Amino acid sequence: MSETSKPQTRNKERTQSLILAAATEEFAEKGFAGARIEKIAERSGSNKRMLYYYYQNKEDLFLAVMESAYKTIRDAESELHLLDLQPVEAIRRLITFTWDYYLQHPEFLRLLNTENLYHAEHIRRSKNIGFYNSKLIDTLNEILIRGQSEKLFRGGVDPLQLYISIAALSYFYLSNNDTLSAVFGRDLNTPKAKVERLQHMTDIVLGYLMLCS
Amino acid sequence: MSETSKPQTRNKERTQSLILAAATEEFAEKGFAGARIEKIAERSGSNKRMLYYYYQNKEDLFLAVMESAYKTIRDAESELHLLDLQPVEAIRRLITFTWDYYLQHPEFLRLLNTENLYHAEHIRRSKNIGFYNSKLIDTLNEILIRGQSEKLFRGGVDPLQLYISIAALSYFYLSNNDTLSAVFGRDLNTPKAKVERLQHMTDIVLGYLMLCS
Amino acid sequence: MSETSKPQTRNKERTQSLILAAATEEFAEKGFAGARIEKIAERSGSNKRMLYYYYQNKEDLFLAVMESAYKTIRDAESELHLLDLQPVEAIRRLITFTWDYYLQHPEFLRLLNTENLYHAEHIRRSKNIGFYNSKLIDTLNEILIRGQSEKLFRGGVDPLQLYISIAALSYFYLSNNDTLSAVFGRDLNTPKAKVERLQHMTDIVLGYLMLCS
Amino acid sequence: MSETSKPQTRNKERTQSLILAAATEEFAEKGFAGARIEKIAERSGSNKRMLYYYYQNKEDLFLAVMESAYKTIRDAESELHLLDLQPVEAIRRLITFTWDYYLQHPEFLRLLNTENLYHAEHIRRSKNIGFYNSKLIDTLNEILIRGQSEKLFRGGVDPLQLYISIAALSYFYLSNNDTLSAVFGRDLNTPKAKVERLQHMTDIVLGYLMLCS
DNA sequence: AATGAATGAGTTTTCATTCAT
DNA sequence: GATGAATGAAAACTCATTCAT
Incomplete structure (x- = not known):
């Protein structure tokens, strides 16, 4: 059933850092208000739900980006x-x-x-x-x-x-x-x-x- | 009711400049994406429709603010x-x-x-x-x-x-x-x-x- | 004072027929819901207020167009x-x-x-x-x-x-x-x-x- | 509450076809400009957001209706x-x-x-x-x-x-x-x-x- | 008779966030 | 851990109509 789907590697650190990298790009390009959660999810190759899983909301994600x-x-x-x-x-x-x-x-x-x-x-x-x-x-x-x-x-x-x-x-x-x-x-x-x-x-x-x- | 409040007085230039002043404040405070048309309308004492009457859209309004x-x-x-x-x-x-x-x-x-x-x-x-x-x-x-x-x-x-x-x-x-x-x-x-x-x-x-x- | 302004000929029949012609074009091009009062006013060379002066509202104007x-x-x-x-x-x-x-x-x-x-x-x-x-x-x-x-x-x-x-x-x-x-x-x-x-x-x-x- | 009412059941195809059916009715009744996205959402039993999720905008939705x-x-x-x-x-x-x-x-x-x-x-x-x-x-x-x-x-x-x-x-x-x-x-x-x-x-x-x- | 500025109610569209699987 | 469908609230923008001059 899952042969056609994405790797889905269940790798916590990797997913997290991909999200962070994607968020860094998006926030840098568009600013905080202009950045889109959807776009970050796409760029990260992950999905929206994961953003909320690792970071609680847009603000916290931005903070993580700044700290990084x-x-x-x-x-x-x-x-x-x-x-x-x-x-x-x-x-x-x-x-x-x-x-x-x-x-x-x-x-x-x-x-x-x-x-x-x-x-x-x-x-x-x-x-x-x-x-x-x-x-x-x-x-x-x-x-x-x-x-x-x-x-x-x-x-x-x-x-x-x-x-x-x-x-x-x-x-x-x-x-x-x-x-x-x-x-x-x-x-x-x-x-x-x-x-x-x-x-x-x-x-x-x-x-x-x-x-x- | 007083002269200083609502434009209403069919004064094109006054309305325009009130909108521009309000937009300047809002854009400066919140940035472009974070600024709210509704808030600008409120701050100007006018209404949303007038923003679009004088400035065609958010981008053009922002341009007018920058030029000003x-x-x-x-x-x-x-x-x-x-x-x-x-x-x-x-x-x-x-x-x-x-x-x-x-x-x-x-x-x-x-x-x-x-x-x-x-x-x-x-x-x-x-x-x-x-x-x-x-x-x-x-x-x-x-x-x-x-x-x-x-x-x-x-x-x-x-x-x-x-x-x-x-x-x-x-x-x-x-x-x-x-x-x-x-x-x-x-x-x-x-x-x-x-x-x-x-x-x-x-x-x-x-x-x-x-x-x- | 009025030298720079448009003819403004105060010609009832002419204004009315210009409006009707403009409305005919606009309604024919865009349909009833798609037609814009503003556009009709522009096309007619007159102004919105006149449309409402001669025809009571959009529906009546459309009826006049159909009858014509x-x-x-x-x-x-x-x-x-x-x-x-x-x-x-x-x-x-x-x-x-x-x-x-x-x-x-x-x-x-x-x-x-x-x-x-x-x-x-x-x-x-x-x-x-x-x-x-x-x-x-x-x-x-x-x-x-x-x-x-x-x-x-x-x-x-x-x-x-x-x-x-x-x-x-x-x-x-x-x-x-x-x-x-x-x-x-x-x-x-x-x-x-x-x-x-x-x-x-x-x-x-x-x-x-x-x-x- | 019953099975026939709200989609909610995370059924992509069903939601899509309910929207399409609702859009067909609304566009047929009111024409393109006269049709209301809100009404289509209501008729479909879904919500406005889903229309934009599956069909990008009113025009694309209409195209989908025509093709169907x-x-x-x-x-x-x-x-x-x-x-x-x-x-x-x-x-x-x-x-x-x-x-x-x-x-x-x-x-x-x-x-x-x-x-x-x-x-x-x-x-x-x-x-x-x-x-x-x-x-x-x-x-x-x-x-x-x-x-x-x-x-x-x-x-x-x-x-x-x-x-x-x-x-x-x-x-x-x-x-x-x-x-x-x-x-x-x-x-x-x-x-x-x-x-x-x-x-x-x-x-x-x-x-x-x-x-x- | 003529004008165009003003407006409220609506219309499309967007967004962060949550939920079922 | 992972996914993407679902949603309410809000945002930009539009429109017919009215009002002051």
Whole structure:
């Protein structure tokens, strides 16, 4: 009887992760309100009932997506080993990483965008996100101190402000790329444009941080 | 019953602008997909039928909202008279204006956010938005040239990249404020935090632009 | 003040007949339920309020359209002078007239079609339509009697049945033309096809009526 | 509560066919534009949502109704076995069948009427309707040839024209029955009137086809 | 007589969620 | 664990008709 039907592998983890991946795509593409449960079920190769089986409702599913997205970038960041680098190199590395990560994970930007529309209400409910980020700020602080003691960097820099600025410079350019391109009548999505952007961002941050010799 | 309540008075322009104002609020609060036509009608003091009478459908209404939002910031920017200021002051003024405008017009940020989710598909259809922005870039270019010829600014700065960066530094901080506050466990919405942010942004931009003396 | 506005000729009869003509087109194209008051107003060059001024509502307007359509064909039929012709010629003339009229007045067929969907509820309310048609049947009866007394036609033919058959042969072909063409995969709307149809219909009716010599 | 009432029983085919039957009734009664999705849902014992689950929208549902209606008459026609009869009897049988079928399936006439108003746009999209009909024309052609070779029928008769005429004679009388009765002031819907009509139609067709002996 | 803005009631369509198997 | 049919509530959108000018 079941020969013609789908594998139906009864594999809990696999089904769950397929749903999560499908939900990530759908929410990233359409936003929270625009995403369709039906579409997520289709994309996952599973069915609607399973979404509700593993995640209770649309909101919880979105939260799971956000947590997963944060976990992914967190894991990537933890591979940076910034403290093994010279201060200037560490900053360059952080900028480049941020830029590349956003570039390769447009869904992350779009999910954040969506979450912002909802005043971070989902993220706020999460226990997993959060605290770890202080580690990144601590690391950045250490880099700033080292740079300052080596007479390379200016003093009085708030590492959180700096981190936000570094993120901002990449995020805004990429997240608003379509809008900016339309409004300014210049394609900001070409390879050349992107190379220039990375250079510009590095110039800005280091131009600000580094003392005149 | 009073003059200020229901339109009813057969005033085309008034009805239209009440609807547009209501739509701006609703779309900014809920995003495109999350916004409700019914709610917009209520907020406007008019009724659903009128929305469709003046704007053909939800998409066109959203486009009208975007165009209106752009027109508003455009009008404000045109009052800046940046070229009447010294280069350094002009940059400060631009940063401050951008920051203040975004601060006072959170709906603008949210509308842009929404439009980004839709790959700028509405803005793209607009003939009104667009071209004027080049004027701002021209102005910024002129400021950079002046600053450079006065030996104040570094050379080789792309005015569009700079403008995007200035916008980015304010936009990201404000647009992602809730998310950032949640993730980093620090309230970035206090008056003090905002003063610090404006200072930081000015430091970054001028630190980058200005030559060491 | 009024220089820019439309003629606004304040011509009762003209406005009324423009509305009627517009309504005829719209009802014929879309049927009763599918017709749009708004569209009729546009087509008429007048405005919605006028429709309700001259005709009380959609139903009454449709009735007026039907009556007008019947009056038009009635006027045309009264020009036939069938009794001036030989019996055989009279029949030929009636067939040809019916065919040509339907061909040149597709809106008449479509209006009848629509009315049939509504079980003739509008026509039934009309006092104008109706009685005159007996005159046509009387005429046809006279033709049949003459033909019979001249040993040309068979006897015992009900003139109403015959009239219905003559109308049917044209009506069905033209009214269902699109459907028949689609279903039988043969374009029944070409000039050649139409010529053949007229010949066939004449053959059928006269083949039936005329006695073998 | 009883087995015959609400579907609910998760029976795909049953639900689908109940919806189709309900839609057939509603569309036949009210035409396409006049039909109400809500009413169809009620008549079907199901709910609006299911209509959209199985048929995507009103147009597709109507197409399904048309295809089903054609399939029904097609199935009936295929039971006629006209080629087993003598030519004259075969023609009589076809006329009688057509008449009886239209008489017993007024919804078929009304659906066709409606489709004609829409210029066959739904039928045109169908792949199922169509080709089979040529079979009927082929059969009719064979009958005509036989009749001719037996010196019973005249030659040069186009089977498609003849079929259209046979259909026309029944269709117009029944489809326009209300209108004709109103216009001519004679009830054409009585049993007696119907018997006379069938006789008249048979007389016409055979009077045309048959050679004088 | 003429105009077009305003409206309530309805109509199609969509959606997250639940239920029977 | 898995499936997809079933559903109520709500959403976008439409329409004939009326009202103020």
